[in-house]
Amino acid sequence: MNYKTKEKIYEKILLTSAFVSVITIILIGGFVFKEGAPLIAKVGLVKFLFGTQWFPTSGEYGIFPMILGTFAVTLVALAMGVPLGVSTAIFLAEFAPPKVTRVVRPAVELLAGIPSVVYGLFGMVIVNDIIMYVERTYLAGILKPEYQRGYSILSASIILAIMILPTVINISEDAIRSVPNEYKEASLALGATEWQTIYKVLLPAASSGIVAAVVLGMGRAIGETMAVIMVAGNTVAVPDSIFAPVRTLTGNIAIEMGYASGDHVRALFATGIVLFVIIMVLNSVATFIAKKGVSRS
Amino acid sequence: MADFLLYFKKIGGLIGMSSKIKVNNLYLYYGDFCALNNVNMDIQPNQVTALIGPSGCGKSTFLRTLNRMNDLIDICKIVGEVIIDGENILDPEMDVVQLRKRVCMVFQRPNPFPMTVYDNVAYGPRIHGMKEKSKLDEIVEKSLKASALWGEVKDRLKKPALGLSGGQQQRLCIARLLAIEPEVLLMDEPTSALDPISTLKIEELMEELKQKYTIIIVTHNMQQAARVSDYTGFFLTGDMVEFDVTENIFTKPCDKRTEDYITGRFG
Ligand SMILES: Nc1ncnc2c1ncn2[C@@H]1O[C@H](COP(=O)(O)OP(=O)(O)OP(=O)(O)O)[C@@H](O)[C@H]1O
Ligand SMILES: [Mg+2]
Numbered sequence: 238m239n240y241k242t243k244e245k246i247y248e249k250i251l252l253t254s255a256f257v258s259v260i261t262i263i264l265i266g267g268f269v270f271k272e273g274a275p276l277i278a279k280v281g282l283v284k285f286l287f288g289t290q291w292f293p294t295s296g297e298y299g300i301f302p303m304i305l306g307t308f309a310v311t312l313v314a315l316a317m318g319v320p321l322g323v324s325t326a327i328f329l330a331e332f333a334p335p336k337v338t339r340v341v342r343p344a345v346e347l348l349a350g351i352p353s354v355v356y357g358l359f360g361m362v363i364v365n366d367i368i369m370y371v372e373r374t375y376l377a378g379i380l381k382p383e384y385q386r387g388y389s390i391l392s393a394s395i396i397l398a399i400m401i402l403p404t405v406i407n408i409s410e411d412a413i414r415s416v417p418n419e420y421k422e423a424s425l426a427l428g429a430t431e432w433q434t435i436y437k438v439l440l441p442a443a444s445s446g447i448v449a450a451v452v453l454g455m456g457r458a459i460g461e462t463m464a465v466i467m468v469a470g471n472t473v474a475v476p477d478s479i480f481a482p483v484r485t486l487t488g489n490i491a492i493e494m495g496y497a498s499g500d501h502v503r504a505l506f507a508t509g510i511v512l513f514v515i516i517m518v519l520n521s522v523a524t525f526i527a528k529k530g531v532s533r534s
Numbered sequence: 535m536a537d538f539l540l541y542f543k544k545i546g547g548l549i550g551m552s553s554k555i556k557v558n559n560l561y562l563y564y565g566d567f568c569a570l571n572n573v574n575m576d577i578q579p580n581q582v583t584a585l586i587g588p589s590g591c592g593k594s595t596f597l598r599t600l601n602r603m604n605d606l607i608d609i610c611k612i613v614g615e616v617i618i619d620g621e622n623i624l625d626p627e628m629d630v631v632q633l634r635k636r637v638c639m640v641f642q643r644p645n646p647f648p649m650t651v652y653d654n655v656a657y658g659p660r661i662h663g664m665k666e667k668s669k670l671d672e673i674v675e676k677s678l679k680a681s682a683l684w685g686e687v688k689d690r691l692k693k694p695a696l697g698l699s700g701g702q703q704q705r706l707c708i709a710r711l712l713a714i715e716p717e718v719l720l721m722d723e724p725t726s727a728l729d730p731i732s733t734l735k736i737e738e739l740m741e742e743l744k745q746k747y748t749i750i751i752v753t754h755n756m757q758q759a760a761r762v763s764d765y766t767g768f769f770l771t772g773d774m775v776e777f778d779v780t781e782n783i784f785t786k787p788c789d790k791r792t793e794d795y796i797t798g799r800f801g
Contacts, residue, residue: 419645423707426603427658427714428635437661442648 269513273506285507291473293493293501300508302475306483307515309476310393310465311458318398318458319451322405326447327435329406330413349403357467360396365468368392372480384480388470391479396464401454408453412446413439445526452523456516462487486512554579554718554748555600560614562595564607569595571772573614577765582740582749584759584780587769588795593752594642596769597720600750601637602630618718635662638716642723644703646695646710651687654695654706658714673713681709682739701732708739719743721751725758737762756796760784768792 277285280298288299325345329338369387372380416439424434440447462485470482471492484492490505490512497505555577562570569592577583585593595604602623604610615622623633635658646654655674656664664670674691678684683705687698695706704724711719721740725733740749740762753759759766760780767777768789776783776792787793 417645419641419643420647422603422606422641423645423647423710424657424661425606426601426634426639426641427661427710428631428633428638429657429661430631433661437657438647 266513269506269509272503273508273510276500276503276507277510279500280504286511289475291489293497293504296500298500298504298507300486300489300511302473303484303486303489303508304511305475306390306469307459307485307487309390309479309483310397310469310485311455313390313394313479314397314401314458315451315455317394318401318454319405321398322402322450322454323409323447325402325406326409326413327440330410331431331435331439345403345406348399353400353461353464354467356396356400357464360392360464360468364392364395365389368480376480380478380480383472383482384478386470386482388468388482389480390469390476390483393465393469393483393485394479396468397458397461400461400464401457404454404457405450408450409443409447412443412450415446416442445529449523449527452519452526456519456523459485459512459515459519460487462491466491486515552579553577554618556615556617558615558617560596560599560616561612562592562599562604563611565609569772570599573774575767575774575777577748577750579748580744580746581764582744582751582762583765583767584763585750585752585767585769586754586756586759586795587775589754590771591769592772593769594722597639597722597750597752599624600718600720601634601639602628603634603639605630635714636716637718637720638711638714640704640707640711640719640721640724643727644700644707646698646703646706648694648696650692651695651698651706652691655709655713658710662714677709677713678706680712680743681705682735682742683709699732701728701735704728704732704736705739708736708743712743716747718748718750721749723752723754726754733758756784756798768795770795 276298280288285298285300286304287301288297289301290297290299291302325341329341333341365387367387368389368391369385372385372387372389377385420438420442421434424438425431429437465485466488469485469488471484471488472482473484473489474481476483486508490508493501494505553576557573557575557577560570560573561568573596585596587593598604599612600616600618600623604612612624614624616624618633618637622628623637647657649657652674655677656670659670659673664673675684675688678687683702686702687706690697695703698706704727708719708724725736728736737758740751743749751759751763763780765777766780766783768775768783768787768791770791776787776789778788783792784796787796
């Protein structure tokens, strides 16, 4: 065989591999849409998305509480995880002596490797207990009794915040490290303090990377199922407090798929479509922002 | 006659009559490597001092010592004295933030921030606490005029600085320094990345600026050193071989090695 044929073969193999993922995504997407779309058509898109009643046995399919639940849990998780993650990234990129880095970095990697069900256990046993204690001791007069069991948006968010830390830390740290050293030197040479240099020059220059980190962390939080089921309480109701138990879109599918049949199954697939669309939008946003960052520098 | 008087004054400077910066027995080590070996020199106010020498001889290192930018390098150790206006700036008690406001640096590669032209110039005053919009406007205009850039950018103050040409970016970096009204300008090969016309503009600018500032410039270009500087120091592997009035260095150097270098026989 001469080298040209060999090259051709390698190229074909690589091309095929690349197409496996494309075909898979099309298959999954197509399948979910095929199963779920008829139900959305039957119920009506608006009623499906904004209906607040979810009674599959009597044919009521409104997933609005779950959409809200997903976003509430995700946003609160971001509000906690992003500041913590970005601060850690700044510390690792700018201040940490090698000794400290040697401890922090493996810890962060380990965090990424822990199975989500273990996070769930930790949440159920430790986080929920603490929150329940707070609810019963300090907030008993204010909160409804259902809101005093520990299962809540807050506990799910705390667990998710920890789970998105590795994503946020690693990507933000890369972004901060890739800011040219010249900017930093220029700023220090003008008599700026280290801290002024970080928040006036480094962070703005790394902002597209940091935003991408946040969006990817958000994707992770929206998609997380197991850990959230274990701590969120899974009540289908429009949440009105951070202590309210909620059900998320992913949780809804995982909990009910085992025993669903008929239209109920299709409704769960339709829930999948909504998730699919949300994740797709997020990914495009991340890609767009990352591209913008590249073309600027 | 006037020339003679000027020359006389310059010679006076050499024996430390009115130095802005006095460097005494300065040694600098990167780990075990000795990058500056007993450097002594007196730098005069409102004059241009050029530093020349082959690559790796320690010119940038010396320059970075004068505003303590070497503090950023962990393995760097410094012994000796650098006295600016009577104060030893190598003193660990020295406030480096205040020092860098007075002793500013232009880098070899133009390095404007990825912000607008305006924000680049306003950066220094802002971090030093200036908030008033009208004052900032005034400073930005004044600094850009002083760096001979105003005419070219006055209509694009709100455009990104990275869109300017290399030469314009370098003058913007100079404007950025002038905005904080320093006393000493350190320039590390400020024109090595620029075309001849931009280079000429910066050289003319230095002529202007020395009325108000003390300038130290590192350059690999002998003609440039001869054109713009009043004093010249020749470095060789960490030693300062010769330091004299520029005319002397280029017409009657005392040291054989200086002569070899400026006539291009090595380096
Ligand atoms: N951060 C550093 N760590 C270790 N050694 C360094 C460091 N910076 C410079 N050096 C060494 O110190 C010596 C002087 O370097 P310096 O950059 O001051 O030279 P230079 O005269 O400015 O050269 P050039 O003309 O090429 O810019 C060189 O041998 C260099 O390798
Ligand atoms: Mg250099």
